[in-house]
Amino acid sequence: MTTHRKRASLYARLSVAADAENLSLEGMVEDMRALCAREGLEEVALHIDDGKSGGRRDRDEFQAWLNDARTGFCDVLVNPVTDRLTREGLNVAATILDVVEGKDPATGKLAHPPVRLIDCNGLDSAHGDAFRFRFVIQAEVGRAERERIRQRSRNRARNLRRAGRWGGGTPPFGYRAVPNPNGAGWVLEIEPEEAQAIREAVEALLKTPPDPLTRVVRRLNHQGVAPRRAKAWSRVTLRKVLTGDHILGRVTQNGRLLRDEEGEILAPFPAVLTVSQVSALRSRLAPNGTAPKGGGHPARVLSGLLTCHSCLGDLIVHHAAARTRDGKEKAPDRPPKIMYRCNTRSQGGVCEKPVTVTAGPIEDYIVGLYLGTVGHMPMYKEKTIVSGLEELAMIEEEIKDALADLATAADAATFARLQRLQARQQELSGMDTGRRTEMVPTGQTMAEYWESAMVDDRRDLLADAFEELVVGPGRRGPKGFDPDRLSYRWAEQEQYED
Template sequence: MTPTDVPATFRPRKRASLYARLSVAADAENLSLDGMVRDMRALCEREGLEEVALHIDDGKSGGRRDRDEFQAWLNDARTGACDVLVNPVTDRLTREGLNVAAAILDVVEGKDPATGRLAHPPVRLVDCNGLDSLHGDAFRFRFVIQAEVGRAERERIRERSRIRARNLRRAGRWGGGTPPFGYRAVENPDGPGWTLAVEPEEAAAVREAAEALLKTPPDPLTRVVRRLNHQGVKPRRAKGWSRVTLRKVLTGEHILGRVTANGRLVRDEEGEIMAPFPAVLSVSQVAALRARLKPRGDSPKGGGHPSRVLSGLLSCHSCLADLTVHHSSARTRDGKHKVPDAPPRIVYRCPTRGQGGICEKPVTVMATGIEEFVVKLYLDTVGNFPMFTEKTVVSGLEEMATIEEEIREALADLATAADAETFARLQKLQARQQELAGMDTGRRTEMVPTGKTMAEHWADSMTDDRRDLLADAFEELIVGPGRQGKKGFDPDRLSYRWAESEQYDD
């Protein structure tokens, strides 16, 4: 029988549920976990309390009320699993002040927070500094005051942190926390503290994504996102990349080595934008990416990926329609029953008759066999060739990027102080923006080696990119009729022609 099963009148000691919280960032004022637990258990011994539960939130901020163990501790009181709630220091229960203090008092007094009516038996709340709910009004006054003291202390810490971070940014140093994607924190070689350095692998992923979006024609953003997830490069605070996450990285100020304070770029005494950290992308690249990735309500997301590597590349010999991928369940010889646990049958087939058209001799071919043949043919021919990638060099957008930033700041100023001088400045900036928009910008394309062979690039690529490689390599892939009784893929069924490029000549 558990202590909960024993009627209260027969229990020799009151049941106590203990709770302790350690801050996210330990400092000189942060109590040790062992010390807090030891103090609570000593209190239980003095008060004759029986410990029935111990809840610990390690590394959880008091500014959050959804801490798992904190809620479990309060639920011990709500469900009758304890008679006494014990904690080391009550002002560490919450850093939200009266908001959460009222909720805790409802639990202690057994009230329903919605109606104020009694919902469960009241419990006692004590801490290791002498706070005790048995002390009546004195307890309530002290409890509320301590809760507000905790909230005020948190606000002071946050303000000090903001001031410290702002001063460090102005000094070209990193103020701590998680570095932005593309960077890592390193010891400052020119003085005390820390600074940011480019993280090579992440920076390479950023540059590759930027190149894919700036080339002509550009890759859809959705495909670039899938490519990053395929490569296994993880974003900072998410399990995987999304369109929103990638857009923020590619168009944010940090990727230019710049810093912001209160939403504005930090400038030096001459009013020039400061860039204390090395840039991953150029100003022109980011300006072009901002224009490319600007949300447009009427534009489709695009970027749908092919289901198979030869999707849309194979043609029917009879009607020249593109073969489509078809999945069907494996069935018994008479076709009446599905074969349990058998893999699906995947084929490329002519869709013309199914769409109401005319095809005299439509073809169907097993997907795996023809895919293996075409891929082997491709890699045997070009696999040892060096892989080149298209790089788009953008220039001439530096002034446009500066003007756009100054327009954003002027609009922010108008929101707080709509004076004539600011309005005139905004009009002047917008006029210059229109002038720059009509000017030609420098944009050229270069083919640069990747350091990989075509076979190595193929091995690292996802289906989308492999399909594009084959589309560039072959002018046509025409599938002819099969032969009766022939097993496996018959290479004679495929007529192919290489694209006109020296790269694929024998």
């Protein structure tokens, strides 16, 4: 009489960390196959999760292994060490027991034939209650071991940060990881190019009036200094960088700032910005803050700067499709003509002699006029210096801690502390703070700055330099811009005449 061998589905998991506790993958497979040979089992499936954490239950091969039992594809589930099946303890252990006993997890009724579960360390579901006790204990041992590993990792990271060392991973924007000059490991130092980009963004946002946040973002993308985990800067990305704790050289642990034994905030790494700057930025960039969010991008460098001689209305940028010589048909293979033209009539207004001028030649002429006059001069920029916000910043951090305490222990004392802190925050917010503005040299000439500036900033320079730019009617003649058509007046006549 022929006896059918029981069908066995094998499962092994190699964890993420390759440490001394890890067995080799080949060794685990060999041990399971040797167990099948001793038990007279026929291997029908082998499932392997390589580099998958036992703290996740959605491992593809682990679920496929359990499904072999649910669908009746196997009679026996085999694994090397049962406490490595999961690091979630009783939560997942109950699911595995339901599969072994053939129960529906929702109703507890039989849903498929029971199967046998064995491992290479002698655990066997055929042993009844002894198996259940041992299985549950091993599952909880696995969970506790995972928690100990995670806590050791957190403690290690905290101790490294307290010692001023970098625990690994991608450094925050504005910093780079370098070998520790005073011992083992790595530390963070300021990355000069990124730090300069941050400081320029801060100056633009804190001056009066501030640049729109959108323009500051465009400027960063124009400069080509890329953020850490995104292809390009956005308002959200920039806001996180400028208002985060890392920019002050501080680190957080479980959402709280790291402090010393006296409760003082630790700053193990050099700061890119001052506490007052970050406090002012948090106020300005808050959802109801004072920083303008918009800031349209000008189409051309003279957008909104040219005036029609007849009606004194602004000339607008107009794109006209190129046409054949007789003007009857469009020429799609030729680029469109870009012009500045008076738009008064199309808006229902009156203009006796509206003007139109080709964009490129007049832009070249006015830019040449500007740079020829001021290009050699040193470039200055406005810098706003804020101070006196240190206490407000400290109160804001204390409020964060109080809110975190309320989430875990909502007692009357914590609530009262939060009320006192919020009252002090409101009081400090209404006080005048030290703020002064200086014009500081950039180390560039006006021409050098112009060369690297984006269209928005170039247009602003021209808007500040010229009081008026009036375009007169054109005349038939050679192509190009006729300087006699332009009537201009400098904003500060004496300065530019000198």
